[in-house]
Amino acid sequence: MRRNSPLLPYLFVLPLAGLLTFVFGLSLVRLVEFSFKQVRGIDGPWIGLRNYELVLGQPLFREAVWHNIQLFLVIPVIVVIALVLALLLYERLPGWRIHRTILFLPYVLAIPIIAVVMKQLFQFSGPVNTVLSALSLDFLVLDWIGSADVALWTVMGLILWRETALGVILFLSRLMALDETLIEAARLDGAGWRHRAWYILIPQMRGVIEFFVVISAITMLSAVFAYVYVIGGGRGGPGTATMVIELYIFNALVRTSLPGVAAAVSVMLFLVALILIRALFVLRRREED
Amino acid sequence: MTTQARRSPDAAGLGRRRFLQAGAGFGALTLTGGLAGRALAQTPTLDMWWWGEQELPGLQAYLDKAIAAFDLAQITPMLQDTAVVISQFQTAAAAGNPPDIQYLWNGIYHMESVWLGYLAALSDVMDPGILAASNHGPLSRFDGKVWRMGWYPLPMPWYFNKDLFDRAGLNADAPPATWDGLLAACEALKTAGIEPFGGGVQDGYWAEWYLTHALSQNLDTVGDAVNLFIGDLDFREPRYHQHWVKLAELRDAGFLNKDMASLELYPGIDLCVNGQLGICSSIGTRLPADAKTTNGRIGCMTLPVFGQGKLAGRPVVDMQGLGISAGSEAPDIAARFLEFLNAPEQLASFWEATGWIPAASGFDDSVISDPSVKDLWTRWGKGNNITNITNLMPGQFYEQAAIPTGQNIITAGMSGEEAGELAARVAQEWRDFNPDLVETYRKWAAELSAG
Numbered sequence: 014m015r016r017n018s019p020l021l022p023y024l025f026v027l028p029l030a031g032l033l034t035f036v037f038g039l040s041l042v043r044l045v046e047f048s049f050k051q052v053r054g055i056d057g058p059w060i061g062l063r064n065y066e067l068v069l070g071q072p073l074f075r076e077a078v079w080h081n082i083q084l085f086l087v088i089p090v091i092v093v094i095a096l097v098l099a100l101l102l103y104e105r106l107p108g109w110r111i112h113r114t115i116l117f118l119p120y121v122l123a124i125p126i127i128a129v130v131m132k133q134l135f136q137f138s139g140p141v142n143t144v145l146s147a148l149s150l151d152f153l154v155l156d157w158i159g160s161a162d163v164a165l166w167t168v169m170g171l172i173l174w175r176e177t178a179l180g181v182i183l184f185l186s187r188l189m190a191l192d193e194t195l196i197e198a199a200r201l202d203g204a205g206w207r208h209r210a211w212y213i214l215i216p217q218m219r220g221v222i223e224f225f226v227v228i229s230a231i232t233m234l235s236a237v238f239a240y241v242y243v244i245g246g247g248r249g250g251p252g253t254a255t256m257v258i259e260l261y262i263f264n265a266l267v268r269t270s271l272p273g274v275a276a277a278v279s280v281m282l283f284l285v286a287l288i289l290i291r292a293l294f295v296l297r298r299r300e301e302d
Numbered sequence: 303m304t305t306q307a308r309r310s311p312d313a314a315g316l317g318r319r320r321f322l323q324a325g326a327g328f329g330a331l332t333l334t335g336g337l338a339g340r341a342l343a344q345t346p347t348l349d350m351w352w353w354g355e356q357e358l359p360g361l362q363a364y365l366d367k368a369i370a371a372f373d374l375a376q377i378t379p380m381l382q383d384t385a386v387v388i389s390q391f392q393t394a395a396a397a398g399n400p401p402d403i404q405y406l407w408n409g410i411y412h413m414e415s416v417w418l419g420y421l422a423a424l425s426d427v428m429d430p431g432i433l434a435a436s437n438h439g440p441l442s443r444f445d446g447k448v449w450r451m452g453w454y455p456l457p458m459p460w461y462f463n464k465d466l467f468d469r470a471g472l473n474a475d476a477p478p479a480t481w482d483g484l485l486a487a488c489e490a491l492k493t494a495g496i497e498p499f500g501g502g503v504q505d506g507y508w509a510e511w512y513l514t515h516a517l518s519q520n521l522d523t524v525g526d527a528v529n530l531f532i533g534d535l536d537f538r539e540p541r542y543h544q545h546w547v548k549l550a551e552l553r554d555a556g557f558l559n560k561d562m563a564s565l566e567l568y569p570g571i572d573l574c575v576n577g578q579l580g581i582c583s584s585i586g587t588r589l590p591a592d593a594k595t596t597n598g599r600i601g602c603m604t605l606p607v608f609g610q611g612k613l614a615g616r617p618v619v620d621m622q623g624l625g626i627s628a629g630s631e632a633p634d635i636a637a638r639f640l641e642f643l644n645a646p647e648q649l650a651s652f653w654e655a656t657g658w659i660p661a662a663s664g665f666d667d668s669v670i671s672d673p674s675v676k677d678l679w680t681r682w683g684k685g686n687n688i689t690n691i692t693n694l695m696p697g698q699f700y701e702q703a704a705i706p707t708g709q710n711i712i713t714a715g716m717s718g719e720e721a722g723e724l725a726a727r728v729a730q731e732w733r734d735f736n737p738d739l740v741e742t743y744r745k746w747a748a749e750l751s752a753g
Contacts, residue, residue, distance in 0.1 A: 051738065053418060053738070054392060054393075054395070054396035054418055054420075055393065055396040055397065056396075067731075067734060067735055071731060072727075073702055135564075136561065136564045136565065137560065137561035137563065137564040137565075138560075138561045138564075139564075156561075156563055156564055156713070157564070158504065158563075158564050159504060159561070159562070159563025159564030159565075159713055160563065160713055160714075161709075161710065161713050161714035162714070246504045246505040246506055246566065247505055247506075248505070248506050248701065248705060250504065250505075250506060250705070250706070250709050251503075251504070251563055251709040251710070251712075251713040251714065252706040252709045252710040252713065252714055252716075253702075253706050254714075264701050266389070267385060267386065267389045268697050268700075268701050269696075269697040269698040269701055269702075270388075270389075270392075270414060270697055271698070271735060271736075274735065
C-alpha cells in the first residue's frame, strides 16, 4: 500500500476498532438478545417483547424514570452556579487559588466517600440539624434522608455540589484559552465585570456550555447510581423515593434474578443516551456552520 | 579478573567419578521431588466461597484453622461481598465454574439455586445423621431432599433495655407479651421521657425483620407465607396486612423513635443498648457483646402477640448454612469437609473463635456461661421456635414490597391497608415477571405446609 493511500489511516485504527467492537459490540449484541429472553442463569427462552411490556407497565419503573427526569431540574442550576464561579475565579479575586482548590475538591473525591459523609451530616439527629436548631432555625430541621418527601432533594443537593465542580473546571479552562486582548480592550473602554461577562466572555463559551449541558443530562440519566445507592440506603429509599433507572437495573440483575428485565431497561437507557449524544453532535455542527 | 579465574579449584578439577556421583545424587533428588510433587498434585483442591465474617467476627479465624486441620483436601476459601453472595455463585455455576462449597442463606436465597440445578442434594452425599444434627431447618428441604447444612443459628429476639424499664416503672423481669401490654409499656416509657420502640429503618432491614415477627402472627403454617406470593392467599385481606396496621398504630401513637427513618439497622439497635430506646428488634449474634456492654441489662422477648395464627408468639430462629455445588468435581470430599465441620472439636473451635453457638446438636452448650446468652439459647435455640418466613419471599417482593411498605408506613404516612394493596400488587407483578417459578413455589408451599 502506498504511503499516501487514503486507506492507510483506517489501517492504523483497525486494531483498536476491532478490539472495541469485540469488547463493547459483543456485549451490546448480547444485551439486546437478553432483553428478548426470560433469562435464568445465563440464558433462557425467547419471549419477544414481554420484558419491555412488563417493565413499561410497572409503576415502580415509571416512578424511577420520573425521578431521573426530576434530577434534570438540577442542570440549569449547576450551569449557572458553575458559570458564575468560573467567571469569578477568572477575574482572580483575592484568594482565588484557595477558592479554586476548594471548588475542585468535591470532584477529586470519590462519590461514595462524599455521599457517606453527607449522609452522616444530614441524619435527623446529625450535625446539620443540630446547628440549625442551635441557630433557632427549627423550621429548616428536616429529615433530610429519612423523609420520602425530602430525600430526592437531598440527593439533588449532593449532585449539585459535586457536579458543579466539573462545570467550573470546564468553564475555567475555556476562559483561560480566550484571547485576552478583546477583554482588555473592553476593560479599557470602561466595561464593568457584568458587561464583560455577558457580552464578551459568555458568548465565546457557548460551545463548552452546550457540551456541559449534554454531559450533565447523560449524568442525570445514567450516572447517579453511587449517589442514590448511598443516600437511599442501598435501595432507593425511603420506600421508593430515590429509586432511579440505574438502581432499577441493578436490582433486577443482582437482587431479583431478572437479567432479561435488566437488559430490557439497559437497552432503553442506552437508546435515550444515544439520542442525547446525537443532540450534542447536532449542536456542535450547527455551531461550526 | 576473568570468569575462569573465579571458578573454585575443586570445581575446576572435578573428576569423572565425582561427576558421576553428583549426577546420580541430582537424579535421585529430582525423582524424590517429582514424586512428592505428584503426591501434592493428587491432593484434591476445593474452592469454598463463604460469607458471615460481617455478622459474626471471628468466623474467618475459625475457618482458617478448620481448613488447616482438614487433611483430605486443600481448600481455598474466598470471603464474598454481601451484595453478590447469590449472583456470584449463580453466574459461576451457570458458566460451569462454581466453587465446590458455597455459603447459603436460608430458604429462597438458596432454593432458587436448587431449582436452577446449581446445588447438589446433601442428603445424597453426606452422612444422614450428621446432616440432620446440623439443624438445617425446614427451608432447606425440597423434593424430599436436603440441600443445605446448618452452620450457625441466628435467634431473632426483640431487645428491651431493663434500666429504662425500671426508670419507667415497668417490670423488667416481665416484658409485655400482648399487644395491649406493649402499648401500655410504650406509653409508660414515653411518659418517662424515653423513646419507646423502633430502631433504624434507613437501609430497610428493620422493615424485613418486622415482617419476620409480625406477618407470621397471622399464619398457621410456614407454607402460608408462600401462598401469599403465589396468589392463593391475599395481602388485601385484613388478616394478612394486620401487622402493617399495627405498625401504623405505633407510628400514630408517637411510639417510634424520631430518627428511625434516617438511622440504619445496627445504629438503631445501638440506641437500645446505649439506653436511648426502650425496645428494638435485634439478632442473637449481637447478644454476647451487648450483654457485656450493659452488664446483663439487655433483656430478650418475642414480639407481643396481636395475631390469631398458629405461629403467633413463637420465637424466631434463622439458620445460616453451607452447600455443595452440583458442578463440583469432588462432591464426596466436599461432603467430608462439611461433616468434619460438625465434629465436636470443630464445634468447640467455632465457639472459641466466634463466641457464638454453632448449629449442630453435637455442640456442648454447657460452655455458655453468660446468663443472657444461656437464656436466649434455652428459649430460642432449644425452644418451640419457627423459621424466618421472610426467607420465603421472592427477591422481587422483598425489594419492592417488604421493605418499601415498612419504610413508607414509618416515613410517608402510608396506612396498613395501603401497604396491603401495594404488597398484593407486587405479588401479582412477581407472578407476571416469573411465570415459570410460580408452580415450583406452589410445590414448595405444599411441602412446607405438610411439614
